[in-house]
Amino acid sequence: MFVINCPYCGERDQSEFNSGGEAHIIRPKQPTELSDDEWAEFLFMRKNIKGIQFERWNHTHGCRKWFNVVRDTTNDQIHAVYKMGEKPPKDY
Amino acid sequence: MSNYRINKTDFVDQTSRISFKFDGKTYFGYKGDTLASALLSNGIHLLGRSFKYHRPRGIMSCGSEEPNAICQINDETELSEPNVRATEIELYEGLEVSAQNCWPSVNFDIGGINNFISPFIPAGFYYKTFMWPKSFWKNIYEPLIRKSAGLGKSPTKPDPEIYDHKHVHCDVLVIGGGISGIMSAKLAAQKNLNTILVDDKNTLGGSTIIQENEDFKINNEISKDWLIKEIKELQKLDNLTIKTRTSIAAFHSYNYLLAKENLTDHLPKDKKNNSIRQRLWKIRAKKVVIAAGSIERPLVFNNNDRPGIFLANSINKYLNFYGVSCGLNNFIFTNNDSAYETAISLFEKGISVNMIDIRKKATSNIVKQAEKLGIKIYWNSTVTNTFGYRKINSIEIMKLSDDGSNVMGDKIKINCDCLGISGGWTPMVHMHTQSGGKLNFRENDQVFLPKDGYPNQISVGSCNGDFELDEIIKNTNRNIKIYLDIKNTDYDNLDISCSKEVEKRNIWLLPNYLPIGKTKSFVDFQNDSTAKDIKLALREGFRSIEHVKRYTTTGMATDQGKLSNMHALGIIAETAGVKMGTLGTTTFRPPFTPLTFGAIVGRNVGRFFDITRKTPMHEWHLDNNAEFENVGQWKRAWFYPKNNEDMHKAVQRESKAARESAGILDASTLGKIDIQGTDASEFLNRVYTNAWSKLAIGKCRYGLMLNEDGMVYDDGVTTRLGENHYLMTTTTGGAANVLSKLEDYLQTEWPELDVYMTSVTDHYATASVCGPNSKKILIKLFPDLKFDDENFPHMSFQKAYLDKIECRIMRISFTGEQSYEININSKYGKSLWEKCIDAGKEFDITPYGTETMHLLRAEKGFIIVGQDTDGTMTPVDLQMDWIVSKKKYDFIGKRSLYRSDTIRDDRKQLVGLLTDDPNEVLEEGAQIVADINKKPIDMLGHVTSSYYSPNLKKSIALAVVRSGKKMKGQKLIVPMENKNINVTVSDFIFLDKENSKLNA
Structure with missing residues (x-):
């Protein structure tokens, strides 16, 4: 069980959080203008990276805020944490 | 009955007598005894029957690595517990113990016949044998196997005990209260770090606490005496919490550890009531020092499993810690120096002891000391057989060939009542690997050691491969100084003298004049897997250690192969002709020792199992x-x-x-x-x-x-x-x-x-x-x-x-x-x-x-x-x-409503169903078909809701049916186990379609 540094609350046990899958998938502004394939790309396609992955996490049993996490899926090391709407760190 | 309690020690209070029952008979021990030491003091070695061959088995070790001495305690009471290691449970007034896996009794066990038919029960026996006929599995094979397999009996009554959980945070957690753990804890606490020291025993000190040999001195004091003073100093430190009877069960990522503390298991029955039995500590530590020590290895030779065969250092512990002699006529069989400490200890207490050493010679101080005392040493020799059914009574010795691959010369048969074996030491790297750490293999003494460089954890002492006293102290001191950023310590200028091992020789499977198929050289004692089984697995094509493990079940018993895994690896490496370091190891999984379900669930039982929400009404x-x-x-x-x-x-x-x-x-x-x-x-x-x-x-x-x-x-x-x-x-x-x-x-x-x-x-x-x-x-x-x-x-x-x-x-x-x-x-x-x-x-x-x-x-x-x-x-x-x-431009899910799949008109659609017989109520979940005769039957959908409506006076159902929208009026069939129910697709609004009642 790892520790996540919630950008609003600080370090808390993983059990307080829920993962929300891959980060930076933006819901299309004009879905009706997309082809089936383009919509499917948004709807279904997710990366499952061995290594550095950008993820959404929610502090469900805390402030209930969503934020982004840069996590190495091979060893659960968290390299960065940043708020929704902020740009992802460039080093990864 | 003879009394084997021959020695007074600081750790057992021989003025405080405790009575307990073993297999219905009352015996006595003392406060401070484990069940194992108390039984041994009464001359009882035979504790149970082995898993597969029902061979008589006795106590082999003195700690959590024990493979044989597992028993049922308090059987047929609500406190019944199976598979308890006699070496770990502390004796208390009223303890009732029974032997496991034997019927009608441990001394005469019918299952013992398996021992004689064992040539017909090779590795994979069950997989190979009970394949045919298939119908036999459920009613004949499985019940039979279940009856004869298994160790203890599961308790059937609710557990009346209280268990607890506690979360703690600390700067430094030290695992293990041996010499290196004690040093580390002291240094951390002196540095003003909030420190916790845990040890699974009831006293600190590890193996040094029984080190009384003149050859091991610190600042001119016997190492035991020096350590006792250190422990006293430790107890004065404010920011150090010492938790004895506490074992680390798991080491998860981010230094999150689970530890089980035993609070009442050692108390007499009347003092156990209404107090917490075990507490599960959930520890988040900024830094972890692993000082878990090492476990002595057995030697693998023919009939190496008889009661009366011990790990050599355990004999020393029973003698110097519990004051109990495991035998009066001892042989110690070794490949290393450490066993000589046991021999000298026995000799000095006037107990007969001889050495058998597979090495050709040894020149260290401790060996010279033994020779000087006149202890007989059989050099370059191996035990080829042991005798005695319920307890060892003699052994057979032969010389080893030059390369150690064979035996030669005459067979010498000698009487003895106790055989100590020592195949060297295995560092306890469990914690390091559980946390995600990797291992290196050290050829010199064939050990896997933690790789350096893991953040926020360090291994010190013998679990890090330091076996000599001076190395342990110097390296622990140096590494902890760097790790915790300390300048000077009390240990910087200690004067340490110790005997150091020079000659090494390791043979994973000792040779015999008999072919391997005729020997019983046990590798995993608890699961009864032998060297022969491992070789058979290799012959049958298994190569990966993980596959050999599962096929032979080596290392899969409740001791998780603490004594057997290294030998299994060694034998595979030797047989397959590969380097041991390249084989890797099996995975070290938590828990390190079995955890009770009670400790895992803690207080979350009964009405605390889940939240119950109730309305105000x-x-x-x-x-x-x-x-x-x-x-x-x-x-x-x-x-x-x-x-x-x-x-x-x-x-x-x-x-x-x-x-x-x-x-x-x-x-x-x-x-x-x-x-x-x-x-x-x-x-x-x-x-x-x-x-x-x-x-x-x-x-x-x-x-x-x-x-x-x-x-x-x-x-x-x-x-x-x-x-x-x-x-x-x-x-x-x-x-x-x-x-x-x-x-x-x-x-x-x-x-x-x-x-x-x-x-x-x-x-x-x-x-x-x-x-x-x-x-x-x-x-x-x-x-x-x-x-x-x-x-x-x-x-x-x-x-x-x-x-x-x-x-x-x-x-x-x-x-x-x-x-x-x-x-x-x-x-x-x-x-x-x-x-x-x-x-x-x-x-x-x-x-x-x-x-x-x-x-x-x-x-x-x-x-x-x-x-x-x-x-x-x-x-x-x-x-x-x-x-x-x-009209709306967008809402959640809108675009998906006209994907190629969602616009299909043969999707399952909601319909109403009316049964032809209005009194027949369909089962929810029942399948719906159109043609019952077509094979395979085409499933059209299923019933989702079904009731008898008193207002409509008929049975009604909702269902989802493929292309159901177009099927109104169509006849369908709901096939059930014993009949087919005819139904008609209808509108799914059965009552007041016009909403006249709503607006009345």
């Missing part, structure tokens, strides 16, 4: 004989049986009453979300399929919420309370998820919207009054309110007061009857309910539960999300196209 339901249904964590009134009615009868009565006069339902559990903000209407527009902007204040609207994939997710009625204020209701089970989903969209996709949401589910209690007389009841309750259809039409809301308490009344209906949902501050929920019942008395108002609610809504063709839908139904599939706005 719960007491009334209880008083009125309600049966309850679990809906998520909620207890909902299910039905209210009268005069011993069964559920069917109660539901028929309740649903008739609701349609004919008045019914009342506790709807408090429905999810309620308060939504406010200038963009609240726009937000609802985006999350529901229908349009919300034009909903007038004071009006209610039903909404369907989809997932982005177009599938129905939740539904409910939302009321516009003000210009920027809505109250959304959700399904009972979906409330929390709906709020989370809405928050997700609001925070991540539409942060520009000015919307605020709060869950108010628990803030309001809801009584739903329905039926043709409901309006009359409401008029009685709220005489000031106008209830005519113009002022208070269906799908609208009014604020009103009940004894000055504000109520929100929604005229909405889930039954098809005219119906009012009265919401009140939950504190007044019960009194609201009682007032409704009182006011309704003259109309014979009938409380109804969830079952009747389900029936009433099914008559009306209202779906229940989660019952009639399963996450694969679109609104179009549900024939609810009317609720999907064509």
Whole structure:
């Protein structure tokens, strides 16, 4: 069980959080203008990276805020944490 | 019976006698004894029968690595516990122990016949033998195997003990209270770090605490005496917590560790009551020092498993810690120097001892000391056989060939009553690897060691490969100084003298004059797997250590191969001709030693197992004989049986009453979300399929919420309370998820919207009054309110007061009857309910539960999300196209409604089903087919809801059927186990399609 540094609350046990899958998938502004394939790309396609992955996490049993996490899926090391709407760190 | 207690020690109080029972007979031990030491002091070695061959087995070690001496304690009482290691359990007054895996008794065991047929039970025996005939498995093979397999008996009674959990945070956690752990803890605490030291034994000191040999001195003191002073100093440190009887079970990532503390297991029975038995510590440590030590290796040779065969260092511990001699005529069989300490210890206490060493010679001080004392040493020799059925009585020795691959010369048979074996030491790298650490292999002494460089953890002492006293102290001191950034320590200038091992020789499988097939050289004692089994696995083509392990079951017993894994690896490496370091190891999985279920669940038992949510009216339901249904964590009134009615009868009565006069339902559990903000209407527009902007204040609207994939997710009625204020209701089970989903969209996709949401589910209690007389009841309750259809039409809301308490009344209906949902501050929920019942008395108002609610809504063709839908139904599939706005540019799931898959017209669609026999009620979940004769049968769909309707006087059902929309009037079949039921597809609204009742 790892520790996540919630950008609003600080370090808390993983059990307080829920993962929300891959980060930076933006819901299309004009879905009706997309082809089936383009919509499917948004709807279904997710990366499952061995290594550095950008993820959404929610502090469900805390402030209930969503934020982004840069996590190495091979060893659960968290390299960065940043708020929704902020740009992802460039080093990864 | 002879007394083997020959020595007084500091650790066993020989003035405090304790009686206990072993296999029904009473024995005595002393305070400080383990069960094992007490049994040995009574000369008892035979403790159980082995797993597969039922061979007699005795105590072999003195710690958690024990493979053989596992027993059942307090059998047939509520405190019964199987597979307890006799070497770990501390003796207490009243302890009752019985031997395991033997029948009728440990001394005469019928299963022992397996030993003689063992050539026919090779590795993989079960996989190979019980394959045929297939039908025999269930009734013959499996019960037979189950009876003969297994070790202890599972307790059958509820565990009366109390268990606890505790979370702690610390700067430094030190695992292991041996010399290196004690040094580390002292240095950490002196550095002003909040430190915890844990050790699984009842006293600190590890193996150094019994080190009395003149050859090992620190500052000119015997190492034991030096350590005792260190322990005393340790106890003075404020910021150090010492937890004895506490073993680390698991080391997870981010230095999160689980430790089990035994609090009452060592206490007499009368002192155990009402106190916590075990506490599971959940430790988050900034830094971890692993000082777990090492475990002595056995040697693998023919018949190396007889009672009376011990690990050599354990003999020393029984002697110097417990004052018990394991035998009076000892042989110690070794490949290294450490066993000589045991021999010298025995010799000095006047006990006969001889050495057998596989090395050709050894020149270290301790060996010279032994030679000087006159201890006989058989060099370059090996034990080729042992004798004695219930306990060892003699051994056979032969010389080793030059390369160690064979034996030569004469067989010498010598009498003995105890054989110590030592194959070197295995560092306990479990904790390091559990935390994710990797290992290196050191060829010199064939050990796996922790790789350096793991953040926030360090291994010190013998678990890091330091076996000599001076190395242990110097390296621990140096590494901890760097790790904790300490300049000078008490240990910088210690003067250490110790004997150091020079000559090394390791043979994983000792040679024999017999072919391997004729020997029983045990590798895994608890699972009875031998060197022969491992070689067989290799011959049959297994190569990976993980496969060999599973095929032979080596290392898979409750000791998890603490004594066997290295030998298995060694034998595989030798046989396959590969380097041992390249084989890798099997995975070290938690827990390190078995954990009780009690410790794992802690206090979360009984009513603390899960949260139970009750509505404010719960007491009334209880008083009125309600049966309850679990809906998520909620207890909902299910039905209210009268005069011993069964559920069917109660539901028929309740649903008739609701349609004919008045019914009342506790709807408090429905999810309620308060939504406010200038963009609240726009937000609802985006999350529901229908349009919300034009909903007038004071009006209610039903909404369907989809997932982005177009599938129905939740539904409910939302009321516009003000210009920027809505109250959304959700399904009972979906409330929390709906709020989370809405928050997700609001925070991540539409942060520009000015919307605020709060869950108010628990803030309001809801009584739903329905039926043709409901309006009359409401008029009685709220005489000031106008209830005519113009002022208070269906799908609208009014604020009103009940004894000055504000109520929100929604005229909405889930039954098809005219119906009012009265919401009140939950504190007044019960009194609201009682007032409704009182006011309704003259109309014979009938409380109804969830079952009747389900029936009433099914008559009306209202779906229940989660019952009639399963996450694969679109609104179009549900024939609810009317609720999907064509005008809105976007809402969650809109685009998915015209994906190539969702526009198929042969999707499963919601229909009604009527049975040809109106009294036949379908089973929910039953399959629906058109052609029963076609094979394989084409499954068209299934029944989702089914009831006997007392109002329609016939059976009705909702179902999802492939292309069901077009099938109205078509005959289908519901095949059941013993009959086929004929049904006709119908409209799914069975009652009052015109909504005449709603607007009455």
